Amino acid sequence: MSALLQQAGYEEERLQRVSKQLPCREMQAGMLLALLGQPHQYSYPSIFIYGHRASGKSHVMQVLLKELGLPHATVSCVECVSVALLFEQVLLSFFGCDAASLLPRSPSLSDFVRVYRQQRSQSPAKQTRYVVMEKAELLRDTDANLLPALLRLQELVEDNVTVILLSEIVWDKFRPNTGCFEPLLLHFPDYSKGELQQILSQDKHPSYSAELYSSYVNILLGVFYSVCRDLRELRHLAALNFSKFCEPLAEGKVKETETHKLWRNVEPHLKKAMQTVYLREVSSFQWEQMQQTEETGALRGLSAHTHVELPYYSKFLLIAAYLASYNPARTDKRFFVKHHGKIRKTNFLKKNEKTSNHLLGPKPFPLDRLLAIFYSVVDSRVAPTASIFSQISSLVTLQLLTQVSHDDQLDAPKYKCAVSMDFICAISRTVNFEIVKYLYDFL
Amino acid sequence: MSKRKIEKGSLPVGECITQVQEMLRERLCHQQLPDRPEGVEAQHKHLLELLKRTAVHGESNSVLIVGPRGAGKTMLLKCVLRDLLKEKEAQKNLLQVHLNGLLQTDDRIALKEITRQLHLENVVGDKVFGSFAENLGFLLEALKKGDRSSSRPVLFVLDEFDLFAHHKNQTLLYNLLDVSQSAQAPIAVVGVTCRLDVLELLEKRVKSRFSHRQIHLLSNPTFAQYLERVQTQLSVTDDFPDSKFAQDWNASVKTLCEDKSVEEVLQRHFNSSKDFRSMHMLLMLCLSRVSVAKPAIKPADLLEASKMCFTDAKANMLHGLSILELCLIIAMKHLNDLYEGEPFNLQMVHNEFKKFLQRKSNSMYNFEQPVIMKAFEHLQQLEMIQSVDSSSAKTQREYQLMRLMLDHSQIMEALQKYPQCPTDVKQWAMSAFG
Numbered sequence: 001m002s003a004l005l006q007q008a009g010y011e012e013e014r015l016q017r018v019s020k021q022l023p024c025r026e027m028q029a030g031m032l033l034a035l036l037g038q039p040h041q042y043s044y045p046s047i048f049i050y051g052h053r054a055s056g057k058s059h060v061m062q063v064l065l066k067e068l069g070l071p072h073a074t075v076s077c078v079e080c081v082s083v084a085l086l087f088e089q090v091l092l093s094f095f096g097c098d099a100a101s102l103l104p105r106s107p108s109l110s111d112f113v114r115v116y117r118q119q120r121s122q123s124p125a126k127q128t129r130y131v132v133m134e135k136a137e138l139l140r141d142t143d144a145n146l147l148p149a150l151l152r153l154q155e156l157v158e159d160n161v162t163v164i165l166l167s168e169i170v171w172d173k174f175r176p177n178t179g180c181f182e183p184l185l186l187h188f189p190d191y192s193k194g195e196l197q198q199i200l201s202q203d204k205h206p207s208y209s210a211e212l213y214s215s216y217v218n219i220l221l222g223v224f225y226s227v228c229r230d231l232r233e234l235r236h237l238a239a240l241n242f243s244k245f246c247e248p249l250a251e252g253k254v255k256e257t258e259t260h261k262l263w264r265n266v267e268p269h270l271k272k273a274m275q276t277v278y279l280r281e282v283s284s285f286q287w288e289q290m291q292q293t294e295e296t297g298a299l300r301g302l303s304a305h306t307h308v309e310l311p312y313y314s315k316f317l318l319i320a321a322y323l324a325s326y327n328p329a330r331t332d333k334r335f336f337v338k339h340h341g342k343i344r345k346t347n348f349l350k351k352n353e354k355t356s357n358h359l360l361g362p363k364p365f366p367l368d369r370l371l372a373i374f375y376s377v378v379d380s381r382v383a384p385t386a387s388i389f390s391q392i393s394s395l396v397t398l399q400l401l402t403q404v405s406h407d408d409q410l411d412a413p414k415y416k417c418a419v420s421m422d423f424i425c426a427i428s429r430t431v432n433f434e435i436v437k438y439l440y441d442f443l
Numbered sequence: 444m445s446k447r448k449i450e451k452g453s454l455p456v457g458e459c460i461t462q463v464q465e466m467l468r469e470r471l472c473h474q475q476l477p478d479r480p481e482g483v484e485a486q487h488k489h490l491l492e493l494l495k496r497t498a499v500h501g502e503s504n505s506v507l508i509v510g511p512r513g514a515g516k517t518m519l520l521k522c523v524l525r526d527l528l529k530e531k532e533a534q535k536n537l538l539q540v541h542l543n544g545l546l547q548t549d550d551r552i553a554l555k556e557i558t559r560q561l562h563l564e565n566v567v568g569d570k571v572f573g574s575f576a577e578n579l580g581f582l583l584e585a586l587k588k589g590d591r592s593s594s595r596p597v598l599f600v601l602d603e604f605d606l607f608a609h610h611k612n613q614t615l616l617y618n619l620l621d622v623s624q625s626a627q628a629p630i631a632v633v634g635v636t637c638r639l640d641v642l643e644l645l646e647k648r649v650k651s652r653f654s655h656r657q658i659h660l661l662s663n664p665t666f667a668q669y670l671e672r673v674q675t676q677l678s679v680t681d682d683f684p685d686s687k688f689a690q691d692w693n694a695s696v697k698t699l700c701e702d703k704s705v706e707e708v709l710q711r712h713f714n715s716s717k718d719f720r721s722m723h724m725l726l727m728l729c730l731s732r733v734s735v736a737k738p739a740i741k742p743a744d745l746l747e748a749s750k751m752c753f754t755d756a757k758a759n760m761l762h763g764l765s766i767l768e769l770c771l772i773i774a775m776k777h778l779n780d781l782y783e784g785e786p787f788n789l790q791m792v793h794n795e796f797k798k799f800l801q802r803k804s805n806s807m808y809n810f811e812q813p814v815i816m817k818a819f820e821h822l823q824q825l826e827m828i829q830s831v832d833s834s835s836a837k838t839q840r841e842y843q844l845m846r847l848m849l850d851h852s853q854i855m856e857a858l859q860k861y862p863q864c865p866t867d868v869k870q871w872a873m874s875a876f877g
Contacts, residue, residue, distance in 0.1 A: 008457060008735060034731040041465050042472040044727055050756065052763040052825075110546040110556060145606075149545040155474065155517075156543065169826050170756035178605065178637065179512045184724055187754065190763030192862060226766045226807075227814060279813045359790045361842030402837050418839055 005030050009038030010068055018067045023202065024195040025056045028188055029064060035184065036162070039070060039127035043162040044184045045154035048136075048174075050167050051188030054231040057166045060188075061132050072130040077138040083146060087112040090131055095119040109149050116157045125160040136165035140174060148180040155181075193225060200231075200238055208246065208256075215259050216245050216266075223270040228278070237270075240277060240284055244269050244291050307426055308398070313382065314391045315427050318417070319435060320374040321401055322424045325362035325417035327440045329369065335438050336376035358421065358441050364404040364414045367392075377433065457735045459688040466679055467730050471723045480522045482668070483515065486658050490523045490633075493656075497596050497631040498533035503623040505632040505653055507604065509639060510660030513718030516635050519660065520600065538597045544606025550615045553607075554578045561585075561597070583618060589628030596629040604634030608644035616645070620652035662717065669713050669722075674700045676726055677740070695739040702742045708749045725752055757849060760825060761857035766868070767810060768818045769861065770796055773872045775828070775847045776854050786831045786844040789819050799871050816840065 005019045005026055010033075022029050036043045049057050065072040073093035080086040084107050091099040091112075099119045104111055131153070133139065139147045149156060150163050163183075167174075171185055191199065197217055204213035220238050228234060245266045248254040254261045276282040282290070310318065327335065357363060370392070375382065382388065395401045396415070404414040428435040436442050454462075469475045480487050496502040508516045528534045540560045547553035558578060563585060573581065588594075599619055601607055607616055619632050634641075642650060664672070677696045683689035699705055712725060728748035729740050764772070774795035778787045793815055800808060822828050823845070831844040858864060858872050 006734065006736075008461060031731070034734070035727075037464060037468060037731070038461065042468045044472045044724075050760075052760065055763070108546075108548060108552050110548070110552045113546055114556075114559075143548075145545045145548055152545075154472075156546065168824070170760060172756060173826055181512075182720060182724065184727065185751075185756065187756065187759045189759070227810065227818065229763065229765045274814065275811055279817060281813075359788075359794060361788060361790070361838065404837075416837075418837075420839070420841075 005033060007033045007038070009040075014067055014069075018063055021063045021067070022056070022060055023199055024191060025060050025188075028056070028186075029060050032060065032186065033064065035186075036064075036128065036130075039068075040160075041128070042154075042160055043128050045161075045181065046151045046163045046165065046183035047186060048165045048167070048171050048183040049186045049188060050170055052190050052229070053168055054233075055188045055190055057188050058132075058134055061164060061166065065130060065132070070130060071125075071127055072132060074132045074134065076134045078135050083107070083109070083112075083143060087115075091115060091119070094129055095123065109143075109145060113156050116159070120157060120159045127160075129159065129161045131161065131163045133163065133165045136167040137169045137174075139165075144176065147174065148176055151183055152181040190229060191231060193221060196225075196229070196231060196234065197221060200235060203235070203239075205242060205246075208249075212249075212256050213242075215262075216242060219245075219263050219266060220270065223267065224274065224278075227274065233278070236284070237273060237277065240287055241266070241270060241273055243288075307423070310427070311391065312431070313378070313388060314395060315431050316378050316433075317370070317374055317388070317391055318395060318400055318419065319424065319428055319431075319433060320370055320377055321365075321395070321415060321417040322419065322435070323373055323377075323438055324365035324369050326357040327438070328357075329365075331440050332369070332373065335440075336373055356441050362416045362418065364416045366412050366414055368412070370415065377438075454685045454688070456688075456738055459685050460733065460735055460738055462684060463679060463688075463692060464730065464733065466683070467677065468727075470676065471727045471730065474518065476518060476521055476525065480515070480519055481672070482662055482664060483519055483660060486519060486660060487523060490519065490658060491526055494523060494527050494598065494631060494633075495530070495533065497598065497629055498527060498537045499530075501592065501596055501629040503627075503629050503631065504656070505620055505623050505634075506656045506658060507634045507636065507641065507653075508658045508660065509636055509641065510662075511718060512637050513720030514637075514660045514662055515719060516637075516660055517602070520633065520635060536595050538595055539600070540597060541600045542602065542607075544601065544603030548606075550610050551575045553610075553615050554582065557599075558582060579614075579618070583622075586622050586628045586630070594628045596631065599630060599632045601632065601634045604636035605638040605641050605644060607634075608641065613646050613649050617649050617652070620649060623654075624652045664717060666710060666713050669717065670700055670706070670709060672719075673709060673722065673726065676722070677730075692739065699740055699742060699745070705742045705745050708745055712749065712752070721752075725749060728752070755853065755856075757827075757853055758857050758860070760827070761849070761853070762860060762862075764822075765818070766865070767808065767815070768822055769858070769864075770799070770808060770868060771815070771818055771822065772827070772847070772849070772854060773858075773868065774799070775845075776849075776851065776872070779847055786846050788844055789816060789841040792819070803867050803871075812841075 005015045019026055051057055073090045075086055075089050087107055088100045102115045153163050154161050200217045201214040204210045248265055277287045396403050400419050401415045402418050404416050493504055497504050510516050540557050542553055547556055623630050623632055678693045679689045725748055729744045732744045771792055774792045827848055828845045829848055
């Protein structure tokens with residue numbers, strides 16, 4: 001197993017410790033180590049590592065650099081909101097605080113390289129120095145010169161330094177217009193189902209046998225594998241639901257060997273978890289509480305709380321806006337005028353799926369149309385008072401409606417309805433209005 | 444084979460391998476200068492002559508070195524400088540200023556860097572004092588005071604020259620080229636760039652002051668030369684401590700280059716690009732496979748390395764998607780086929796997916812809308828789909844228009860390689876329309 005991790009110049013013992021910490025990643029670690037070479041040798045100026053989320057990119061880098069005791073600076077591009085923070089961190093980890101304080105207040109790349117060179121001339125690299133940039137895709141949004149400069153940092157500072165970029169996104173999306181020094185590309189493949197099982201089975205519960213936990217992991221993967229391959233997410237779900245799995249065992253109803261019964265017990269529970277915990281509708285704390293009180297799903301998730309209390313006319317305004325957004329204007333007469341003339345049925349109902357508004361999304365409508373529909377759906381007589389109009393604009397601030405185009409238009413502004421079908425159905429139920437009857441798409 | 448080496452060699456094989464790695468890594472990764480630039484002798488001579496005239500005779504010059512990335516522009520310049528500084532007189536005389544367009548992003552920074560590198564009087568330690576205007580005036584004054592006979596010549600090297608052309612008013616370029624045109628201190632301005640249209644970027648007044656002397660490095664080696672280059676890059680030099688090992692190594696490199704399959708692979712690389720950098724990357728990948736247990740590069744190593752260079756990154760990423768995400772991508776592909784590349788939104792994709800489920804009457808993939816939304820957003824994070832308009836805050840997430848960033852063949856290829864791909868999904872992907 002550890003045969004893959006062989007590289008002259010490092011202690012055997014340390015390499016073994018590394019390989020123990022990297023299950024299912026010996027191949028990649030071995031290849032990376034071979035590329036990095038011995039500590040004093042030069043390595044390729046920049047290496048770009050890409051792979052899916054939670055495929056062990058940062059972990060492998062961290063374990064390798066820490067365990068082998070190589071000088072390195074790990075920088076997360078999320079944290080470095082300005083380049084100054086990035087420079088400071090790199091200098092700090094290579095040369096100590098004194099070097100970082102030499103940087104001027106708002107340093108440019110030129111300052112960074114100058115300070116680096118100055119420090120390097122005092123303490124030249126005996127070993128290759130590594131700069132690891134996590135979430136490197138964010139480098140594209142910063143200064144356009146930063147990424148090309150980092151890629152040829154070795155040449156710019158004339159030091160034995162290697163920049164390692166970690167990202168989820170492929171290199172093709174990084175390349176600047178005028179090109180740059182091409183890094184060495186390395187792919188970390190996703191974990192296969194077997195590997196996921198192997199890794200997840202490692203954190204077993206102390207009071208139960210390892211086989212039981214691995215059969216639990218197997219059931220968990222059976223439910224979630226088709227949706228999610230993220231190791232971290234799966235590990236989180238496994239930790240959350242294990243107590244439910246063990247419940248029949250604790251009560252003494254089932255023995256450990258009766259996997260089928262355990263599976264029957266836990267499977268609907270896991271399916272429920274996919275709709276709640278996986279989507280973060282219910283927080284993991286709530287989920288754990290629910291398991292103790294034996295009522296899964298009784299608690300309403302986050303999205304169920306989107307129901308808001310609105311004033312009576314606001315509800316009708318919203319309904320009118322929804323109708324205006326999702327119905328074509330030519331059908332308004334048919335729906336909202338009491339004694340409309342003859343309309344040929346065949347022509348009216350001719351529609352194809354491509355033009356369905358529930359597929360294409362809401363259409364903008366003018367204020368006049370909204371008010372016309374509003375007066376038609378409200379039974380009583382409503383005066384167009386200031387409060388009606390202010391309710392429209394407050395619906396906009398609540399983001400239930402959105403104003404299209406110019407914000408400062410007083411006459412004939414256009415709006416769009418921004419609520420979902422379920423939401424509007426719930427609203428119309430409270431005022432006893434059957435909205436489905438008025439929707440062209442559902443006729 | 445390795446045993447024989449231990450017997451006859453003066454160093455143990457592990458030590459030899461370390462030495463070889465060190466020597467070749469210095470060459471491949473650190474861009475160590477060769478003794479003599481290959482294939483660019485004429486350019487080398489031209490540039491050397493030109494710079495010598497500045498350094499020795501005090502003649503002002505300007506020149507641009509133009510060539511694609513990885514064509515050896517910096518290498519050529521460094522070689523010329525090394526050869527130039529071998530001469531006593533030039534070494535004594537010449538002052539050098541190195542600027543890089545990536546680092547000196549505006550004229551203010553560039554000017555500070557110049558004064559710092561020239562050690563002028565307003566520099567204390569390595570701090571530069573004064574405002575931009577003062578610095579510029581000071582520098583111009585210093586340059587103006589000099590004349591051809593008495594003052595020391597200055598060599599300005601502007602790496603990434605095209606980026607200097609994006610500075611405001613091109614002040615720095617104007618002043619440098621102006622000095623080089625008038626009878627002031629002798630300076631040589633050497634620009635290094637990869638843009639062939641770099642002269643079009645210059646303002647008219649700057650362009651008129653430039654000498655229009657260009658050195659093009661459009662190396663166009665034949666395949667035989669390329670092959671030879673691979674061999675020389677991999678061979679160790681004569682000053683290798685263990686001569687027996689060096690001989691064996693060079694012989695093994697020679698047999699490697701004569702191998703038929705290796706030649707085929709190199710031909711492929713040659714066809715895709717002829718620059719040195721991509722070759723160095725390939726050789727570096729080969730070199731990393733050399734260890735004590737396997738003390739020579741085998742053809743299989745080169746094949747593996749070339750496979751690594753040529754893999755399609757997007758196909759690699761598609762391989763790691765979950766089955767739900769793959770189904771969504773197939774649905775998008777069908778939408779693209781049906782509506783000829785019109786953008787789509789989540790609702791349409793879901794609708795397409797639902798049609799597939801209805802037809803197959805298979806409840807296995809019956810996921811709720813939010814689960815599908817999560818998968819869709821994951822695809823968006825991976826930039827496999829991209830939103831059409833940037834002002835996405837105003838529309839609901841399920842109605843945002845998206846475009847697929849993969850092409851047909853990539854999807855089909857990924858589907859073939861996908862581990863345990865269900866047959867019905869595969870058939871759905873194959874069927875022409877939904």
